[in-house]
Amino acid sequence: MPQRSTPTLKELARLAGVSVSTISRALANNPAIAPATREKIQRLAKEQGYRPNAQARALQSRRSGSIGLIVPSLVNSYFATMATQVQAEAMAHGLNTLIVNANENPDTLNDLLDNLSHHQVDGVLCVPLEESRDRIEQLASTIPVVLIDRDLPDSQLYSVTSDPAPGMRSALKLLKHHHLLPLGYLSGPMSTSTGRERLTVFQQGCVDYEIDDPRIFLGGYEQQRGLEDALTLLKQGVRTLFAGDSMMTIGVLQACHRHRLRIPHDVAVVGFDRHPAFELQQAPITVIDQHVSDMATLAFRILIGVMADNPPDQRRTYINTTLITRESTQCL
Amino acid sequence: MPQRSTPTLKELARLAGVSVSTISRALANNPAIAPATREKIQRLAKEQGYRPNAQARALQSRRSGSIGLIVPSLVNSYFATMATQVQAEAMAHGLNTLIVNANENPDTLNDLLDNLSHHQVDGVLCVPLEESRDRIEQLASTIPVVLIDRDLPDSQLYSVTSDPAPGMRSALKLLKHHHLLPLGYLSGPMSTSTGRERLTVFQQGCVDYEIDDPRIFLGGYEQQRGLEDALTLLKQGVRTLFAGDSMMTIGVLQACHRHRLRIPHDVAVVGFDRHPAFELQQAPITVIDQHVSDMATLAFRILIGVMADNPPDQRRTYINTTLITRESTQCL
Structure with missing residues (x-):
């Protein structure tokens, strides 16, 4: 007679009429689940011959x-x-x-x-x-x-x-309010979720805050890209540079220092992340903090x-x- | 009869009348050792029953x-x-x-x-x-x-x-030549070889280049120490701050920016290491490069x-x- 296979968490969830995570937490004796529910689920698991999966057992045995x-x-x-x-x-x-x-x-x-x-x-x-x-x-x-x-x-x-939206939208609102336009954005690569999400937030924010004709450069998460793309955007008459990550923000600062551009007089800058170089400036850099x-x-x-x-x-x-x-x- | 133990590299070196490293490289068939010498040493090792040590064998078997x-x-x-x-x-x-x-x-x-x-x-x-x-x-x-x-x-x-000497001595010579004195040094901790060696080089350099009465702070490799010690040294009337590592150099820059001190007009700065923040300054920072x-x-x-x-x-x-x-x- 073949050994009856252990039910999955999903099967237990269906039988108990609760979510998989409730099952999982109940079996882990998590106090977030009411004691009566925990007890009911633990009894059900026992009746159904539930055993923690092979992966979890392997972990326990060879931590x-x-x-x-x-x-x-x-x-x-x-x-x-x-x-x-x-x-x-x-x-x-x-x-x-x-x-x-x-x-x-x-x-x-x-x-x-x-x-x-x-x-x-x-x-x-x-x-x-x-x-x-x-x-x-x-x-x-x-x-x-x-x-x-x-x-x-x-x-x-x-x-x-x-979630890039709260920080980026606050930045766009500020730039519009202070008339720091036209605006150029140095985007991260489209092969990363962060690059795609931030670009979407940027574009939607420009629509919502009525920022016309933003320039966008599809860059990479590299300092050199930030430097080169910043120079191109500045030649196109951009007043404010918005860099989509730390490394491109460093590149933007390089561009400003090399060309002796004064921040914020000649060019305003918004960057990403807390980096020592961003605070240690004559005019410290406004950034989106990802915590x-x-x-x-x-x-x-x-x-x-x-x-x-x-x-x-x-x-x-x-x-x-x-x-x-x-x-x-x-x-x- | 007990098994004869394998000779050590040191014993082989004594028998062959060459250095341990020559033995080691000859056995590794390193072309830096003349072919005749290699052959001689490999023959000797074989005669003496040399086997690579347990550690090396263990490595080979469980790389x-x-x-x-x-x-x-x-x-x-x-x-x-x-x-x-x-x-x-x-x-x-x-x-x-x-x-x-x-x-x-x-x-x-x-x-x-x-x-x-x-x-x-x-x-x-x-x-x-x-x-x-x-x-x-x-x-x-x-x-x-x-x-x-x-x-x-x-x-x-x-x-x-x-070796801190070449870079640090060049810096001290430059500071003396440009009359950027009095000088204050933020030293690394005495519980590290780098902290001790750099302090010795600093002190000897001050003697050799006739830099009188340098102020020295025994600090730590931390940004906060650099900030605090820099402020103390500035209060003591120091004209130039010399920081003994990257983190303290960041602290020195923090001190200068917070107090709106212009570099090099109000205070000259020498730091350690290439760090993006050191180049991205209105006046980029002179540093000792450790490569x-x-x-x-x-x-x-x-x-x-x-x-x-x-x-x-x-x-x-x-x-x-x-x-x-x-x-x-x-x-x-």
């Missing part, structure tokens, strides 16, 4: 005490801050963090993904590249993987990303939740961006 | 294809650059790099050291903290470890560090040499620092 973090760059201080915060959280939970850097290169990322699974990490936080999607999902079939900073469209993996430390904390907590078979209710978690207004967008 | 890199900070872009370059070199050699961050904390470093050995890395590059010396040497008894950026006094481990990418490349090559039982001749390898003169020390 390495380490997690992996895959970042696309370390010279970008945004990701260095992310790595530092993930590590601090992990350490507070008695876990070590192995950090690997994909250098924005899908081949490198694929190698790292293959390799990480051999290093017995209990889970992985990954800033994904879309070209590596298959390999990321393959790894996720063996250990818990949570996406951070960027998302993969239509993926089933949990993710924590920033990367909060993002790292939340992603880590979701990862340990998934590792404990206690995932969040929603697949995607968003961190609101905020605008930090400094002198680079001062009304003159 | 993980990964190395570990331990840095004391990632928000310090100097170490982020180091990590990026080590990883690029390792990747070019078909090796992955696991990066771990000790946050300048000996307890964290001890945990990381214990943990790295469980992750099957083939070798480790480590920026040491002196309080963790015992654990570093313990790890080095099981896998090859090469020190980078900082050294452990009287250690037997190979190290690659920068951290070259340091990373060299340390990686020494590590794979040690892993292949082919270590360098000298225990310590130095990278010369150079002075990058920019407007922050301009003669007015």
Whole structure:
């Protein structure tokens, strides 16, 4: 007689008439679920012969005490801050963090993904590249993987990303209000969720705040692109440069310093992220803050939740961006 | 009859009348050793029953294809650059790099050291903290470890560090020549080789270039220390601030910006390392360049040499620092 297979969380959810996450949290004895519900679900699971899945059991039996973090760059201080915060959280939970850097290169990322699974990490936080999607999902079939900073469209993996709308819309409103126009935008690459989402928010914001004829450059998350595209936009008569990430913001500052352009007199600047160079200016730079430390904390907590078979209710978690207004967008 | 033990490289060196490194390189078939010498040494090794040591054999049998890199900070872009370059070199050699961050904390470093050995890395590059010396040497008894950026006094481990003298002495000569005095120095901690060596070079340079009464602050490798100590030195009437690392240089710039001090008119500044914030100034900052990418490349090559039982001749390898003169020390 064949052994009866263990029911899935989904089957238990259908039988109990509740969501998968309720089942999962009830089985993890999470106090967010009412005691009577927890008891009912635990009894049902027992009756149905539920066993935690192979992955979870494997984890329990060979806990390495380490997690992996895959970042696309370390010279970008945004990701260095992310790595530092993930590590601090992990350490507070008695876990070590192995950090690997994909250098924005899908081949490198694929190698790292293959390799990480051999290093017995209990889970992985990954800033994904879309070209590596298959390999990321393959790894996720063996250990818990949570996406951070960027998302993969239509993926089933949990993710924590920033919502660019609050910060970017505040910036656009400010620029319109101070007549800091015409406006040029240095966009991130269309192969990243962040690049696409920020461009959409920018375009919609320009419509809503009646900012006419914004110039848009489809760039990359690189300092050199920021420098070159800034110079092109300035030649086109742009009054304000809006850079779609840290690295391009550095490029914009390079362009301004090289050509002795005074900020905000000759050109106003809006950038992304807290970076020491942005505050340490004659006129400090107005930026969209993605609260990367909060993002790292939340992603880590979701990862340990998934590792404990206690995932969040929603697949995607968003961190609101905020605008930090400094002198680079001062009304003159 | 007990099995005769394999001779050590040292014993072979004594028998052949050559250095240990010649033996090691000859056995590794390194073309730097004359073919006749190589052949002679290989024959001798065979006669004496030489077998590569247990560590080297273990490595050969369980190569993980990964190395570990331990840095004391990632928000310090100097170490982020180091990590990026080590990883690029390792990747070019078909090796992955696991990066771990000790946050300048000996307890964290001890945990990381214990943990790295469980992750099957083939070798480790480590920026040491002196309080963790015992654990570093313990790890080095099981896998090859090469020190980078900082050294452990009287250690037997190979190290690659920068020689602060060429860059710092050029800076002191320039400051004296341009009459940018009195001078204040923000020193790194005395618990690091870099902190001690740079202070010695600073003091000797002041004597040699007849810079009278330099003010010295024993600080730490932290931005906040740079900010506070800079303000104290400025109150003491210092004309030029010389910061002993990247993080303190950022602190000095914070102090200048907060108090609207114009560089170099009100205060001249010399810093350490290439950091985007140092170039992106109204008056870009003169810095001592430690050539951290070259340091990373060299340390990686020494590590794979040690892993292949082919270590360098000298225990310590130095990278010369150079002075990058920019407007922050301009003669007015």
